[in-house]
Amino acid sequence: MWLRQWKRYIRKKSRIIGSLGQPLLFLFALGFGLSPIFEAAGGGDYIQFLTPGVIAMTVLFTAVFTGMEIIWDKQFGFMKETLVAPVTRFEIMMGKTLGGATVSTIQGLLIFLVTFIAGFRPESYAMLPLAFLFLVLIAFMFSAIGTVIAARLDDMQAFPLIINFVIQPLFFLSGALFPLDNIPNVLRFVTNMNPLTYGVEGLRFALNGQSFFSPLTSIFVLVGVTIAVLLTGIYQFSKIEI
Amino acid sequence: MIKVENVTKKYGDFKAVDDISFEVKTGEVFAFLGPNGAGKTTTIKMLTTLIKPTKGKVFLDGHDVAENPSQTRKSFGIVFQDPSLDNELTAHENMYFHAVLFGLSKEESKDRINKLLELVELTEKKDQYVKFFSGGMKRRLEIARGLLHKPKVLFLDEPTLGLDPQTRKHIWDYIRNLNKEEKVTVFFTTHHMDEVEKMAEKVAVIDNGKIVFIGTLDEVKQKTGMQNLEDAFISLTGHEIREEEGNVGKFQMQVNRKLMG
Numbered sequence: 412m413w414l415r416q417w418k419r420y421i422r423k424k425s426r427i428i429g430s431l432g433q434p435l436l437f438l439f440a441l442g443f444g445l446s447p448i449f450e451a452a453g454g455g456d457y458i459q460f461l462t463p464g465v466i467a468m469t470v471l472f473t474a475v476f477t478g479m480e481i482i483w484d485k486q487f488g489f490m491k492e493t494l495v496a497p498v499t500r501f502e503i504m505m506g507k508t509l510g511g512a513t514v515s516t517i518q519g520l521l522i523f524l525v526t527f528i529a530g531f532r533p534e535s536y537a538m539l540p541l542a543f544l545f546l547v548l549i550a551f552m553f554s555a556i557g558t559v560i561a562a563r564l565d566d567m568q569a570f571p572l573i574i575n576f577v578i579q580p581l582f583f584l585s586g587a588l589f590p591l592d593n594i595p596n597v598l599r600f601v602t603n604m605n606p607l608t609y610g611v612e613g614l615r616f617a618l619n620g621q622s623f624f625s626p627l628t629s630i631f632v633l634v635g636v637t638i639a640v641l642l643t644g645i646y647q648f649s650k651i652e653i
Numbered sequence: 654m655i656k657v658e659n660v661t662k663k664y665g666d667f668k669a670v671d672d673i674s675f676e677v678k679t680g681e682v683f684a685f686l687g688p689n690g691a692g693k694t695t696t697i698k699m700l701t702t703l704i705k706p707t708k709g710k711v712f713l714d715g716h717d718v719a720e721n722p723s724q725t726r727k728s729f730g731i732v733f734q735d736p737s738l739d740n741e742l743t744a745h746e747n748m749y750f751h752a753v754l755f756g757l758s759k760e761e762s763k764d765r766i767n768k769l770l771e772l773v774e775l776t777e778k779k780d781q782y783v784k785f786f787s788g789g790m791k792r793r794l795e796i797a798r799g800l801l802h803k804p805k806v807l808f809l810d811e812p813t814l815g816l817d818p819q820t821r822k823h824i825w826d827y828i829r830n831l832n833k834e835e836k837v838t839v840f841f842t843t844h845h846m847d848e849v850e851k852m853a854e855k856v857a858v859i860d861n862g863k864i865v866f867i868g869t870l871d872e873v874k875q876k877t878g879m880q881n882l883e884d885a886f887i888s889l890t891g892h893e894i895r896e897e898e899g900n901v902g903k904f905q906m907q908v909n910r911k912l913m914g
Contacts, residue, residue, distance in 0.1 A: 488737035492798075495701055496754035497726040 435525065462523075462531045463614035464587030470519040470549045471607060475578055477511035478557020482564055500648040504558060508641070511554030512547065519546045534620035541626070542617035548633040549610035555640040562647040586611045591623040606636045654679045654806055654838045655700065660709030662695055669695040671862035672709070677855070679805075682832055682839045684853035686886060688895045692862045693842045694734060697810050700840070701731050714805050727755065730799030734810040736791055740784035744775055744794050747783060748801060755802040762801075769797040772827065789820035796827065800837075807831070809841035813848065821845075825852055846883040856882075860890045 443458070484490040493503055520543075533539060560573060584598070585607040594602070602608045613629035616622035622629075655677040662670040670692040677683045687693050698704045700711055702722040711718040714728035738747050745766065752762035770776045773793035783791065792812060799807060809828070813821040825848060831837045843849060849856060849870075856873055858866040866873055866889055870882065879885040 487740065488733060488735050489739050490737075491703065491733055492737045492751070493754065494703055495726055495729075495731055496751070497723045497756065498754055499723070 435522075458526075458529070458531060459619060460590065460615075461588070462526045463618050464585070464611050465526065466519050466522050466546070467549055467585070467587055467607060467611045467614055468582050469522045470515045470546060470610075471553050471582060472578065473515035473518040474511050474550050474553035475557035475560075475573075477514050478507065478554045478559075479561040479564075479570070479573070480511075481507060481558060481561035482567055482570070485561075486566060494651070500651065501645055504562075504641075504644050504648045507558050508551065508555045508644075511557060512550040515550040515554060516547055519550065533618045538617045538620070542614055545610060545613040545617055545629070545633075548613070548630065548637070549607070552606060552610070552633055552637040552640065555637055555644060559640055559644040559647055562644065562651060581605055581607045584608075586615075586623065606632060609633055654681070654714060655683075655840065656712040657696075657700070658710045658712075660696075660699060660706045660711060662692075662699060662704065663707045668862050670699070670706075670859075673859065673862075673864045674709075675857055675864060675867055677806075677838060677840060679838055680832070680836045682829075682852050682854050683841070684849045684856045685840060685842045685859065686849065686856060687842075687859035688890050690895050691859045691890075693859060694810060696859065697731075697808055697840075697842065701729060701808055702726055727802065728804060729806040729808055730802065730804035731808040732792070732795045732799050732810065732812050734814065736795070738783045738791055738795060738798075740782065743780050743782055744770065744786070745779040747794065748798055751798050751801050757802060765801050765803075769800055773797045789816050789823075792816060792820070792824060793827075796824065800831070803835075804837065806838045806840060809839065811842055811844065813843060813845065821848070828852070846881070846886060850882050858886065858889050865889050 481490065484493070494500075523542075533542070560577070584601050585605050586602060587607070591599070591602060591608070591612075609624060609629040609632040612622040612624045613626050613633065616626045616629070657673060657675050659672050659674055660670060661668060661672050673692075673696070685693055685696065695704070699706050700713060700718065702718055702725055705719050713725050716725040716728065718725050739750070742750065748766045748770070749762065752766065757765065767776070770779050773796060775790065775794055775797070778786070778790065783794065786794065796809075796812070807828070812828075813824060816824070828839060828841075829852065832839050839852075841852070853870065855869055856867070857864055858873070866876065868876070873882065873885050873889075874880065877885040877888040879888055
C-alpha cells in the first residue's frame with residue numbers, strides 16, 4: 412500500500428512541479444511583497460517568518476490530497492480489490508496514511524530546499540532534526556485527516572468543497588501568514604483551535620528559534636489530534652461497505 | 654464449498670436479497686442468473702465479505718464469512734463487474750501488489766505471476782501501464798490476478814461484459830481449463846445465456862431478491878417446457894424490463910410501456 416503510493420508519486424512528475432507552484436507563489440508574492448511593511452512594523456524579516464508557514468502549507472495540501480486519493484480508488488474500483496484482500500481495514504488505513512505522510516514529507520523537504528536557495532537560513536542547523544520531526548507530524552496528521560474524510564465520501568464532487576471549507580480555512584486561519592501576537596480575540600480563538608497552527612509554530616520554533624507556543628505544547632497537540640483522527644478512521648473504515 | 658442459509662439483505666425497507674438459500678459443491682461451475690437489479694451483485698458482495706447480510710449465514714470453504722472475513726478472503730478470488738485495476742501501475746505491479754496483500758512469499762509470487770501472465774497471454778505487456786490496455790486485456794489481467802493466491806473458489810461477476818466474441822471465448826476457455834485442471838469452483842453471473850449453456854453445470858435464477866429456480870440446465874428446460882435457456886429464463890422472470898435505480902430507468906420504462914401500448 413505504502414509502496415504503491417510512492418510509485419504513483421514518483422510517476423507524476425508534472426504534479427510534483429505543479430504542487431510546488433502554489434507555495435512558491437505565496438513565498439514570492441507575499442514574501443517579497445509584504446516584507447517592507449512587515450519590517451517597518453518591526454516584525455523582522457518576513458521571508459524568514461513566512462518560510463515555515465509555506466512549508467507547512469505544502470505539507471498540508473499534499474497530505475490531504477494523497478489521503479483523499481481513496482476517493483479515486485473507490486470510483487475506479489480499485490478499493491474493492493484491497494477490501495477483499497486478507498488484510499484488516501486498519502492495515503489498509505495505516506498503509507494509506509503512511510504513504511500520504513511519506514509523500515508529503517518529501518514534498519515539504521523539497522520546498523525547504525527551494526526556500527534555502529531563495530535566501531532562507533535556519534536559525535541553527537542543529538535544530539533541523541526537530542524541524543523534520545514537525546514536518547513528519549504535520550504530514551502524518553493531515554494525511555490521516557484526508558484519509559478519514561475520503562472514507563466518508565463517494566465521489567470527487569465534494570472535493571472543491573473540502574478545499575474551500577476545510578483546507579483553505581485551515582491554512583489561512585493558522586499562524587502561517589501572520590504572527591500570532593496581538594491578534595483580535597476571535598481570530599485568536601480560531602487559530603488556537605486549528606491544529607495546523609501548532610504545526611506551523613513548531614516548525615517556526617525549530618527553524619527560527621522563536622514561536623508563540625512552546626514546542627512541547629505543539630508536539631503534544633499534533634500527536635493528540637493525530638491519534639484522535641486515526642481512531643475516528645478506524646471506526647469509519649470498519650464500516651466501509653461497497 | 655459455498656453454503657448460503659436463509660440470507661436476507663435489507664437497505665432500509667427495501668429487500669435486495671430476500672431469504673435465499675443454496676449450496677455450491679466443490680469443483681462445480683455454478684451460474685447465478687437474474688435480470689438487472691435482481692440481487693446478483695448484492696449476493697456476490699455478501700459471499701465475498703464486502704457487505705454483511707442483514708440476516709442469515711454464509712459459509713465459504715468452511716469459514717463463516719461474516720465472522721471470519723480474513724480467512725475467507727484467502728479462499729476465493731474475484732473478478733468484479735467493473736474494472737478494479739490501478740491504471741497508474743503496470744500489469745506486473747498490479748499483480749505484485751495483490752501478491753503482497755495476500756501475503757505470498759517473494760519466490761512464490763514471482764513464480765505465480767509469471768505463470769499466470771503466461772496463461773492469459775500478457776507476458777509481453779507486463780511492463781506496460783494498465784491504462785493503455787484494451788477492455789479484454791484488462792479483464793484477462795483481472796482474472797490472472799484473481800487466481801494469483803490459488804483460490805478454491807473463483808467469483809466472476811459478468812466477466813465478459815462489453816467484450817467481443819473472440820475475447821469472450823478465450824476467457825471462458827481459460828476458465829474451463831482452470832476448473833478442470835485445478836479443480837477451482839467457479840461461481841459466475843452473466844446475461845449471455847449461450848455462456849451459461851456452454852459452461853454451467855448448475856443454474857440458480859434470482860428475481861426480486863428471491864431464488865425462483867435452482868437446478869441443472871436440463872431441469873430448468875424441463876420445468877419451463879422451453880427448448881433453450883433464453884426462453885426458459887424469460888418464462889421464469891417475465892417479459893417486463895426491470896426498473897433500476899434512478900429516474901432514467903423509470904423514464905425508459907414509461908416510454909417502453911407506451912410503445913408497447
